[in-house]
Amino acid sequence: MAQRHHPQGIGGLATILSHPPGGDAPKRARSCPLFSARPQCLPMPTDSKPLAVVAADAPARTKPSNYPEPFAARVAGRVKRPLGDLFALKHFGVNHTTLPPKSVSALRHAHSRQDEFVYILAGHPTLYTDEGATPLSPGMCAGFPAGSGNGHKLVNETDEPVLYLEVGDRSEGDEVSYPEDDLRAVQVDGRWAFTHKDGRPY
Template identity: 70%
Template sequence: MTDNADLPPVALRAAELAPRTRSLYPEPFAARVAGREKRALGDPFGLRNFGVNLTRLPPGAQSALRHAHSRQDEFVYVLEGRPTLITDRGRTALAPGMCAGFPAGSGDAHCLVNETDRDVLYLEVGDRTAGDAVEYPDDDLVAVFADGRWSFARKDGTPY
């Protein structure tokens, strides 16, 4: 017989998961996403092929550095608030019920910023394809996803 303590939960309240506020970015880049709060919704269920985060951006916060993935798709769905989506095509005002997707390899660098006086809450979904590389066109930074973790370097290859 299986011990239920070893099984993932059947369901849970997303707001009760501990938030991750620490960024994976090296400094000085981590400071630019200060205030961002992510709750990894898929991890407690043992999801391995894709990640799901419930992310809160307080006023003035941004989701990430503007970036584009080589192998991983990304999707966002706005639940609350009015973030601004910044892509290679410019700025787009988003509202609750709106969504955006970023196919792997498109080269369309993107991020969300909260330029309002109210929190933004959104779901972000991304796959976990190994060998992904991330370009940050506005910053001296590149990232590679290998062996289940991200590593960061300058564009000339010097590690952080």
């Protein structure tokens, strides 16, 4: 479902780096066109993780949403491709996310300890916050400081796909509030526990 979006390198080529035997400095291995239907010259893995990937070709998250029902159904169609996990990043995560027409990024929410940032690659989503609706376009970005309490979400109200990068840190002990829904999330041992606002579990 994801529309391919390949950042242009010099001369429209992506250079793949690989480590030679013995672990010396990286050497140039080969270059591959970014505009082929599916580039075949993906980087060779080292220590089970790649040196570089085409973001739009990264594996999609196997579990589409962590929300309990009925909330999970409200983000149906959204495709997240975790990029930070591919490189074993520990302190922040990065997702390449696709929103098909008429879909939503998340329930409107605010984090207590984790900052968030989005950068629009393609399409024209609408950002909803306490300030109302803000149209976004390719090249625009927005940031959401931890602890602000200002809930946010992106909605694709158009007939074209929206692609964007989302970045968030991985501070422990995070909690998430949902101003428009009877939902609360608490991070426990790296996993999300969802309850009603009065504490009853889903």
